[in-house]
Amino acid sequence: MWFGRRRARAATVLAAAALLALPACSAEDEETLVDAESLTIGVKADQPGLGLEEGDALVGFDVDVARYIAARLGVTDVAFVPVTSAEREEKLISGEVDMVVATYSITPARKTEVTFGGPYYVAKQDILVRAGENAVSGVRDLEGRSVCQGEGSNSAFRITDGLGIDVSEIQEAESYSACIERLADGEVDAVSTDNLILAGFLAEDPEAFQFVNNPFTDEKYGVGLPYGDVAACEAVNKAVSEMYQDGTASALLDEWFGRTGLEVVRSVPQFEGCDRPDDQRRPRQ
Incomplete structure (x- = not known):
């Protein structure tokens, strides 16, 4: 997986830098999902209409949103893997997934562990x-x-x-x-x-x-990203704006929820912003 390899390479570079007493690289040199050639995206597998396993495929609104965002990032090599609510932070932090689009409500506590793009929908x-x-x-x-x-x-x-x-x-x-x-x-x-x-x-x-x-x-569904990847957050927000402006979001909401009678929201959500809250992050044990 691209981001998993990124983490391994980053760890190697940091170790070498410490050994040689080299100065740290600038923020401009940090790798980001914007440069990815492939993405592994975590989605739900047991929520009808959002992320559901059907045969060998995962289908639903979240899956289609994730595919749209990946395409706007210029990535066509996308793998979807199931995640549960309890697994989302750990799979992002460990690098098992590069991105999470799984009814992932944005909360202050979660912002100390991951960076959120979006929201892409406010439920x-x-x-x-x-x-x-x-x-x-x-x-x-x-x-x-x-x-x-x-x-x-x-x-x-x-x-x-x-x-x-x-x-x-x-x-x-x-x-x-x-x-x-x-x-x-x-x-x-x-x-x-x-x-x-x-x-x-x-x-x-x-x-x-x-x-x-x-x-x-109100539950703001965010796109979970590796902590501190501001460039990816900004790219995701741009993609979400385009998704609503070009009518894709409305069409997907109709496709997956039009028969439920639920009154869906079709306007562009107000984004949370992409600043990295360094002073808020909890240390990992």
Whole structure:
């Protein structure tokens, strides 16, 4: 993988520089994904409409967005690999993937580990319950009920810590598809996460579930990049702008979510900016 080789080369160069007491190279000499000849991109493999494994292929809105961004970077040699929510930072930091496009909400804590391009979409957190459940009409109705979230996600904690709602239990499953199975089996009362994720699962089995359809947060989906790669961040933002301006984003949203009834956002998101927050990064253990 290009970026993995980049890390190995960078480590060798740094070691040699230390040995020979050479001055450090300038920021202008740093390698960046903008120069990549190939990319390995992490996407979800179990989220219908976003990233789903079908046969030997991974398909969905996130996959198509990642492919568009890679093309705008001038890269046609692209490999997609599955990642879970819990794996995203580590796979970027280790160099197993060069980029992550996997419903990756931008948060201050995550910004200390990776650099984010985008967001490429702003989703809203909502709630999915079993069909016929009429007692949950908003997030406050989750008081005393059990909620499932995917491992590595913050969605249920936004309800408890962010809004102060006392749910009876938070279950963490290995993925959101596992949460949906628990909801179907009656093991939890609700699954709460981004509405694009929930819409994909609802479209798969509309007779089993229903949307509460009362969103309560904005979730900014970012493109995860190696920490400090400002040039790649700026190139990604330019690509995302073009994706909305040329109509591709709207067409992809229609393709993957047009039949769900979800009211999607078609305007260019407001970008976070690409400055490197050196003073905020946590030391790695």
